[in-house]
Amino acid sequence: MVSGGPLVSVTVCVRNGAHWISDCMEALTSQSYRPLEIIAVDDGSTDGSKDVLEGWAGIHNEIEVTILTQSALGLSAGRNLALECSKGQWVAITDIDCRPDPYWIEELVRVSDGIGDEHVLAVTGRTIFDQGDTKISKIRSRSIATKYASRPRIASLANGPCSMFNRVSLLEVGGFDPSWYHAEDMEVSLRLIASGGIILYTPSAVVHHVAESSLSLFLKKRRRDARAHIRIARTYGQHGVKKPDGSLHRHDFTSDARNIVSLLPIMVIGVTMAISFVLLLPKNSPIWYIASFSVIAWLILTIGQWRRLLWSIALWVGALEGIIDAVLGRHGHNSLFSGKK
Numbered sequence: 001m002v003s004g005g006p007l008v009s010v011t012v013c014v015r016n017g018a019h020w021i022s023d024c025m026e027a028l029t030s031q032s033y034r035p036l037e038i039i040a041v042d043d044g045s046t047d048g049s050k051d052v053l054e055g056w057a058g059i060h061n062e063i064e065v066t067i068l069t070q071s072a073l074g075l076s077a078g079r080n081l082a083l084e085c086s087k088g089q090w091v092a093i094t095d096i097d098c099r100p101d102p103y104w105i106e107e108l109v110r111v112s113d114g115i116g117d118e119h120v121l122a123v124t125g126r127t128i129f130d131q132g133d134t135k136i137s138k139i140r141s142r143s144i145a146t147k148y149a150s151r152p153r154i155a156s157l158a159n160g161p162c163s164m165f166n167r168v169s170l171l172e173v174g175g176f177d178p179s180w181y182h183a184e185d186m187e188v189s190l191r192l193i194a195s196g197g198i199i200l201y202t203p204s205a206v207v208h209h210v211a212e213s214s215l216s217l218f219l220k221k222r223r224r225d226a227r228a229h230i231r232i233a234r235t236y237g238q239h240g241v242k243k244p245d246g247s248l249h250r251h252d253f254t255s256d257a258r259n260i261v262s263l264l265p266i267m268v269i270g271v272t273m274a275i276s277f278v279l280l281l282p283k284n285s286p287i288w289y290i291a292s293f294s295v296i297a298w299l300i301l302t303i304g305q306w307r308r309l310l311w312s313i314a315l316w317v318g319a320l321e322g323i324i325d326a327v328l329g330r331h332g333h334n335s336l337f338s339g340k341k
Contacts, residue, residue, distance in 0.1 A: 002106050003034035008164065009088030010036060010105065013078035014053065014096040015043040020210070021052045024096050029060040033105040038065045039082040044072025075160075076176035076184045083167070083175055092164040093185075098127070099208040100162070107205035108164040114200060121169045121197030122189065124155055125162040125205025132211025136307060140212045148203070155201040156193065156240070156251040160185040162207035169197060179332040183228030186251065187332075190232070190241040193249050215307070222311055223318035226261075230322025231332050263305065264312035271298045 010028055014021060028038050042050040050069055057067045068081055083091055092108065094100055104125060114120040126148050129141040158165065163185070173191040180187045189199055212218050232251070240250035275295055281288040302309060325331045 001032055001034060005033070005035075005109050006089035007035045007037065007087060008033060008090045008092055008105055008109065009039060009082070009086035009167070010092045010094065011039045011041070011079060011082035011086065012094050012096055013041045013043050013075055013082070014045060014049050015072060016045045016047040016049060017096045018045070018047045018049040018052050020096045021049060021056075023099055024094070025053075025056045025065070027099045027102075028094075029056075029063050029065065030102050031063070031100070031105045032102050033109060034062065036063050036105060037086070037088060038063055039085055040065065040067050041078040041082050042067070042069045043074065043078045044070065074178055076178040076180060079184075080175045080178070083170060086167060088167060090164045091167045091170060093160060094207060095161045095209070097210045098161045099210075101206040101208070104162070104205050104207055105164070107202055111200055111202045112164070114198070118200075119197045120166070120200055121192045121195070122158040122163055122165045122199040123205070124158040124164075124199055124201050125207060126201075126203045127159055127161045127207050127209050129209045130211040132213045134211070134213045134215075136215045136218050137211040137213045139307065140218060151201050151203075153201055155199045156189065156249060157186050158189045158192075158199050161209055162205065165192075166197075169195070177332065180228070180231065182224040183232060186228070186232060187235075190236045190251065193243060194236075194241050196244045215310070219310055219314040223314040223321070226315040226318030227322040227325065227331075228318075230319060230326060234326060234333065260308060260311050261315045262312075263308055264316055267298070267302055267305075267309060267312075271295065271302070 010031070012024060012028070025038075025040070040053050040056065042053050050067075053067045056065050058065060066085065068085060070078060070081055079093060090109070090112065092105060108123045108125060112120055112123050127144060129137070129144045131138050131141040165188075169192065170188070173188065173195055176184045176188055192199065212221075236251075237248070240248045243249055281291055326333045
């Protein structure tokens, strides 16, 4: 056990995740770092999550666990409630479907002073998605692993499942914005960077995420990613955020989807061109047979890549929804015609 550092408040929110609570709370109360407090928020659950959480209230392994409740106001509102009630110099966040390693907080605190005169406002660790037993869970696990492999020490994102924020600085920038129903961790990270601070990434602070095995849930999250990217790009710039010295800090919000997003237009263009040739060319000519074969080949390729194609479709749908949000001025946007937020 490591003790003697600043108090760290660990916060976690849950809505209808009763089956995840015990594993998450067991991991949090097994942290090696002291002093530590845990604040768990029930966000209007209807599946008994509140009762399960309240069973954890009290002292566990010398760690005080506080349970708060609110109506279904959303993740950002829940994190803000925990933030307001926290007493730590640092406030860490994770998700209820995560299992932090015992040394997660210890490793975050270890690098929190930075090097030299670095103004560290947040420290983020590494999330490892379990591979699970399905094709989609393996795709997600590899995608996240590839993204973390290229993450620099000075990062652009304090990821929701595995990060720690300077409490005063987080309050000064307004905490988490409830109007951002998704990507609220990216949004608050860019606000911290714009204020002049930095986010440090340490790969030794590890949090394990349960496998994303549901294809429908996976596609729903990727659609929300794309929808949120429209807000990120419009509010903070297409490629990054301006720091006080005028320099640009680039973000990597869409780095794991760059190849996927082009799949849908490539498939559509390829099939459309091949079918056009089949319809326009003289039947039974050599070129007609080649074009017909191309149609079949494209269809086979599409079927073979159907999961990634659905992923690409979800990204395009999400982007369209984001544009509609901007036009209507909703979900964190000012109206498209009223200027940048």
